[in-house]
Amino acid sequence: MKAGLEYALTKLHQGENKVAEHLQVMLARHPSDHEVHHVAIDLLRWSRENVRQLADAAAGYDVQLSAEAGQPSAEEALARAATVEEVTPLTLLDDVRTLYLLAAETSLDWEMLAQHAQAAREADLLQLSKKRHPQTQRQMKWANTMLKVRSPQTLASMD
Amino acid sequence: MDRTRIEDPWGRRTPFARGHMWPERVDEYFTDGVRAEDVQEWVPAASILDSNGDAMDIAVMDGRMVGVRGRATDRVNRGRLDIKSLHGWESGSSRDRLTTPMVREGGELVPTDWDTAMGRVVERCRRELESKGPRAISFYTSGQLFAEEYYTLTTIARAGIGTDHLDGNTRLCTATAGEALKETFGSDGQPASYADIDHADVIALFGHNVAETQPVLWMRILDRLAGEDPPRLLVVDPRRTVVAEHATVHLAPRPGTNLALLNALLHEVIERDHVDHAFVEEHTVGYGTLADEVADCTPEWAAQVCGLEATDIVAAAELVGGAERLLATVLQGVYQSHQATATAVQVNNLVLLRGMLARPGCGVLQMNGQPTAENTRECGADGDLPAFRNWQNDEHIRQLAEIWNVDMMQVPHHSPPTHVMEMFHHMQEGTITFLWISATNPAVSLPELARIRSILSDENLFVVVQDIFPTETTALADVVLPAAGWGEKTGTFTNTDRTVHLTERAVDPPGQARPDLDIFLDFAARMELTDRDGGPLVTWHDPESAFEAWKRCSAGRPCDYSGMSYDLLRERGGIQWPCTEERPDGTERLYEDGGFWAAPALCETYGRDLVTGASVQPTDYKALNPHGKAVLKGATYLPPHEEPDDEYPMYLTTGRTIYHFHTRTKTGRAPELNDAAPRVWVELSETDATEIGVAEGDRVQVSTPRGAMRGEVRLGDCRPGVAFVPFHYGYWDTDHPTGPPSEADGRAANETTVTDWDPVSKQPMFKLGVARIEKVTS
Numbered sequence: 001m002k003a004g005l006e007y008a009l010t011k012l013h014q015g016e017n018k019v020a021e022h023l024q025v026m027l028a029r030h031p032s033d034h035e036v037h038h039v040a041i042d043l044l045r046w047s048r049e050n051v052r053q054l055a056d057a058a059a060g061y062d063v064q065l066s067a068e069a070g071q072p073s074a075e076e077a078l079a080r081a082a083t084v085e086e087v088t089p090l091t092l093l094d095d096v097r098t099l100y101l102l103a104a105e106t107s108l109d110w111e112m113l114a115q116h117a118q119a120a121r122e123a124d125l126l127q128l129s130k131k132r133h134p135q136t137q138r139q140m141k142w143a144n145t146m147l148k149v150r151s152p153q154t155l156a157s158m159d
Numbered sequence: 160m161d162r163t164r165i166e167d168p169w170g171r172r173t174p175f176a177r178g179h180m181w182p183e184r185v186d187e188y189f190t191d192g193v194r195a196e197d198v199q200e201w202v203p204a205a206s207i208l209d210s211n212g213d214a215m216d217i218a219v220m221d222g223r224m225v226g227v228r229g230r231a232t233d234r235v236n237r238g239r240l241d242i243k244s245l246h247g248w249e250s251g252s253s254r255d256r257l258t259t260p261m262v263r264e265g266g267e268l269v270p271t272d273w274d275t276a277m278g279r280v281v282e283r284c285r286r287e288l289e290s291k292g293p294r295a296i297s298f299y300t301s302g303q304l305f306a307e308e309y310y311t312l313t314t315i316a317r318a319g320i321g322t323d324h325l326d327g328n329t330r331l332c333t334a335t336a337g338e339a340l341k342e343t344f345g346s347d348g349q350p351a352s353y354a355d356i357d358h359a360d361v362i363a364l365f366g367h368n369v370a371e372t373q374p375v376l377w378m379r380i381l382d383r384l385a386g387e388d389p390p391r392l393l394v395v396d397p398r399r400t401v402v403a404e405h406a407t408v409h410l411a412p413r414p415g416t417n418l419a420l421l422n423a424l425l426h427e428v429i430e431r432d433h434v435d436h437a438f439v440e441e442h443t444v445g446y447g448t449l450a451d452e453v454a455d456c457t458p459e460w461a462a463q464v465c466g467l468e469a470t471d472i473v474a475a476a477e478l479v480g481g482a483e484r485l486l487a488t489v490l491q492g493v494y495q496s497h498q499a500t501a502t503a504v505q506v507n508n509l510v511l512l513r514g515m516l517a518r519p520g521c522g523v524l525q526m527n528g529q530p531t532a533e534n535t536r537e538c539g540a541d542g543d544l545p546a547f548r549n550w551q552n553d554e555h556i557r558q559l560a561e562i563w564n565v566d567m568m569q570v571p572h573h574s575p576p577t578h579v580m581e582m583f584h585h586m587q588e589g590t591i592t593f594l595w596i597s598a599t600n601p602a603v604s605l606p607e608l609a610r611i612r613s614i615l616s617d618e619n620l621f622v623v624v625q626d627i628f629p630t631e632t633t634a635l636a637d638v639v640l641p642a643a644g645w646g647e648k649t650g651t652f653t654n655t656d657r658t659v660h661l662t663e664r665a666v667d668p669p670g671q672a673r674p675d676l677d678i679f680l681d682f683a684a685r686m687e688l689t690d691r692d693g694g695p696l697v698t699w700h701d702p703e704s705a706f707e708a709w710k711r712c713s714a715g716r717p718c719d720y721s722g723m724s725y726d727l728l729r730e731r732g733g734i735q736w737p738c739t740e741e742r743p744d745g746t747e748r749l750y751e752d753g754g755f756w757a758a759p760a761l762c763e764t765y766g767r768d769l770v771t772g773a774s775v776q777p778t779d780y781k782a783l784n785p786h787g788k789a790v791l792k793g794a795t796y797l798p799p800h801e802e803p804d805d806e807y808p809m810y811l812t813t814g815r816t817i818y819h820f821h822t823r824t825k826t827g828r829a830p831e832l833n834d835a836a837p838r839v840w841v842e843l844s845e846t847d848a849t850e851i852g853v854a855e856g857d858r859v860q861v862s863t864p865r866g867a868m869r870g871e872v873r874l875g876d877c878r879p880g881v882a883f884v885p886f887h888y889g890y891w892d893t894d895h896p897t898g899p900p901s902e903a904d905g906r907a908a909n910e911t912t913v914t915d916w917d918p919v920s921k922q923p924m925f926k927l928g929v930a931r932i933e934k935v936t937s
Contacts, residue, residue: 032587034580038915142772148574152574153590157295
């Protein structure tokens with residue numbers, strides 16, 4: 001049972017870290033897209049909190065996970081943000097798609113953990129999932145809304 | 160009397176006891192030498208210098224306005240007028256009115272005729288439409304036009320051009336009010352009525368400086384306070400305002416923490432079981448989730464977050480918890496701050512938990528900022544669809560398509576209509592290239608003005624501005640269209656408590672200036688906008704026929720005007736919607752029959768996530784609220800995005816003074832009002848003034864990460880650590896009328912404000928920034 005739990009926790013922890021990293025890159029890449037920028041700050045706080053709470057919970061099962069979201073440093077984030085040659089409205093659509101997909105993976109990992117917790121009667125983990133999984137789902141919903149709002153303008157304006 | 164009113168803006172008291180009729184008091188003002196008996200004609204109107212909708216009559220002599228008088232019989236003001244209404248109309252005859260159209264030639268605006276100006280507008284609009292499509296076209300309107308004008312503009316933009324880029328200045332003042340009502344009650348619509356002031360035993364004002372923003376409503380409260388069985392007030396405001404001075408409990412929370420405070424109040428109401436369980440059970444969904452959300456929000460926790468005493472929070476909770484008839488009001492202190500909609504929704508929740516709805520003295524007034532803000536919301540000129548229709552509900556779109564006789568596909572409804580801040584983003588990225596601004600002044604009123612000026616000055620953006628005066632915005636236009644002002648045109652508008660007034664043309668507009676409605680109708684005709692049968696899209700031709708068209712659009716929806724007519728409004732004065740065949744006298748309170756407009760088929764919105772703004776999907780809403788009850792929606796407090804630090808150690812909040820309206824283009828041209836508050840100031844607590852080393856009257860610079868402005872110190876009762884600057888002041892009456900040549904010349908508060916907004920209502924955050932304040936020595 002321990003191996004399964006470790007697998008689920010580690011996988012989810014990785015997923016939350018990826019979401020956090022991607023949000024960090026989005027923040028660096030779209031500083032003047034205010035609709036994105038400010039909400040991304042709040043979304044990033046959720047991911048970091050999820051990572052912290054996961055690490056706390058994992059420690060109780062002797063699974064060692066970092067409590068700090070594996071966030072890139074400000075310089076790293078800027079460097080990664082700069083991997084896109086020119087930030088266009090299309091870049092934002094791409095970034096929002098990526099966020100949705102990363103959050104969707106992570107959401108599945110929360111499901112996996114919750115199912116395992118339920119089967120293994122681990123009430124604490126189930127409670128954790130109930131409390132924190134919704135934030136991941138809300139990240140997906142926001143990405144979905146942003147894609148809906150932005151894609152008509154962006155695609156209609158492409159040369 | 161005018162001098163004393165400038166000094167004592169609320170005038171003489173007419174005390175009245177709880178449950179009694181507010182006594183009449185008629186206020187009037189005439190230009191020098193004119194007496195009431197000389198007046199040749201009295202023309203009915205209502206004030207458009209705040210959101211109260213005070214009924215009045217314009218005195219006319221020899222074809223000019225010579226005075227005003229409050230209408231004693233009207234339900235809203237019972238004869239009273241505030242000082243802006245008494246004096247503001249004088250600006251109409253100011254010599255610098257716009258009287259001819261202007262076009263930009265070789266970089267300069269030069270006078271021209273209507274044909275040339277409109278020809279350019281139409282030519283450019285057609286060119287953008289053909290080369291880029293409707294999404295290149297945008298409209299930014301006002302909170303000061305009439306319903307007929309908004310509805311016409313909406314019809315042109317949505318059904319004619321087919322763009323979803325139409326918003327109003329009301330985004331800055333009332334978007335959160337509308338959004339909060341939608342989130343809780345499924346649809347916009349003010350539940351309560353001003354008459355509830357007469358019956359309440361507790362009035363809780365959240366971020367609502369009613370004394371300065373709605374002076375006549377404050378007179379009503381003052382008269383109750385002076386009468387028998389007065390109400391007790393809870394006031395939440397970081398400044399010790401005049402209203403706060405009358406409070407039983409005044410809480411001055413740290414800026415950005417309103418939601419934490421509200422959650423603690425809800426916590427206490429639940430903890431002390433002041434909940435009306437029968438009401439909650441019968442009329443709401445979501446109680447369990449809300450109770451969970453606030454379970455840990457103790458007064459001690461909130462005291463830490465908000466910088467308050469826990470005992471004061473408890474006292475506030477006892478006040479609202481023990482009220483027999485609780486009336487709650489909300490305005491910019493909530494709407495223009497952090498987590499705006501989330502907070503405003505908790506005020507709705509407070510009222511619902513207490514079962515305080517749809518009875519005299521009970522309810523919530525989510526106030527409006529601008530005088531005709533309600534109409535931008537109703538008529539769909541502000542990022543809503545007409546008559547509170549739901550962009551996610553195909554049946555609602557079908558109704559609109561039928562009303563306009565256009566294909567459903569012509570009406571954009573793939574996502575919520577674009578809000579103004581998003582429109583400016585698209586202008587900045589170059590995908591919106593045509594902007595038509597009517598009756599508002601974004602070059603002073605939007606946040607981060609250097610950015611706004613740079614966008615409006617971009618030569619790839621074609622800017623049309625329609626206004627009555629030269630402003631900081633007309634200075635950046637490619638075409639300027641001179642409009643008729645108040646008293647020079649006819650139309651209806653609706654105040655905060657759903658009262659509709661007709662306001663009529665008393666005098667002719669100056670020069671070639673034309674009513675805004677005529678300008679829009681002219682544009683529709685020149686653009687040859689047609690319906691699906693090839694007939695003209697806009698089938699009306701004057702204010703009354705436009706009103707009739709709007710009535711048809713509103714029929715069957717919450718804001719139903721179908722029982723009204725110009726004749727009825729002339730005869731009766733103010734009437735509250737809905738007004739139908741079944742309710743010919745209008746409706747004082749919504750939801751008296753216990754039914755809401757929240758059922759999935761009826762509601763204006765399925766809601767949004769209160770933190771991210773993500774749209775709730777129809778299936779989720781149907782599962783949550785199948786029977787259309789009121790929704791108790793909780794929200795978690797989040798720290799603001801920006802907090803004071805070593806570089807910017809103060810909070811900065813912006814706001815209003817009683818003497819001015821919006822960007823002062825009218826009130827700054829009325830001598831009495833201008834003299835009462837001629838210059839911008841920076842209000843500081845004595846503690847902060849001492850710390851900074853300044854005294855009353857010293858000149859200081861306010862710097863933020865966005866920019867800087869300067870003003871004179873006024874010592875006030877701000878919460879220490881918080882500075883206040885009125886937002887009205889710009890540049891049209893300075894040596895550099897288009898904008899400040901350097902930071903040292905900045906005087907608009909919005910040079911310093913942040914481009915950030917509530918993710919739900921998209922209302923910018925004017926009440927929460929960080930700043931450094933220094934004495935200017937040179």
